[in-house]
Amino acid sequence: MEILSSSTTAVDKGLKKQVYQDTFRTPDYFWFDPVTMELQGFHLVDGKYQEIQVTTDGRLWSQQLELYLGVYEGKLRFFTTENELILSSEELVELEHLRAQQAEERAQQAEQEIARLREVLRTQGIDLENI
Incomplete structure (x- = not known):
């Protein structure tokens, strides 16, 4: 999970994503921009990241975590498979x-x-x- 900022966005979406895909082979890669509320995720399939499709309620499924990620009240949050908010x-x-x-x-x-x-x-x- 990368939290984007104006100074890191290009690296997080480019070089870091490539490194996590090719070097670390990280199963899931997400980024979140707390300013624009952009949330995007990728899952490693045959060595290449495939974009995770957003659910109808705007959430992304993490196979690695077996949880949904979504924005709730302006914050990145986790949700169960039953769509229940996981409390901090x-x-x-x-x-x-x-x-x-x-x-x-x-x-x-x-x-x-x-x-x-x-x-x-x-x-x-x-x-x-x-x-």
Whole structure:
């Protein structure tokens, strides 16, 4: 995967692509331009890169990774074979933090409900300690 810039585009699309094809024999070669959102990929077939055809939703299949590459919210992202976005490590941490926060809120609500029910029982003369 090459991330293109104005200073590297010509080399990435030319010489580097040739080197990855002929010398390293890299099975898949992709480039992405974060300014223009150009995403292009190639797969090595009989020693020559063949352009990977874009899916109807604008994604490219990587046989090597067994994932799709695509642009999502202006960023290059990976997608499963079921077309599900693979979360970044930062997104996973954020999701876990949100889940932990929600679990804490549910625990607090449960504690408040238990306290309320204890009070109802106490006002009805029921002592939970002696049951």
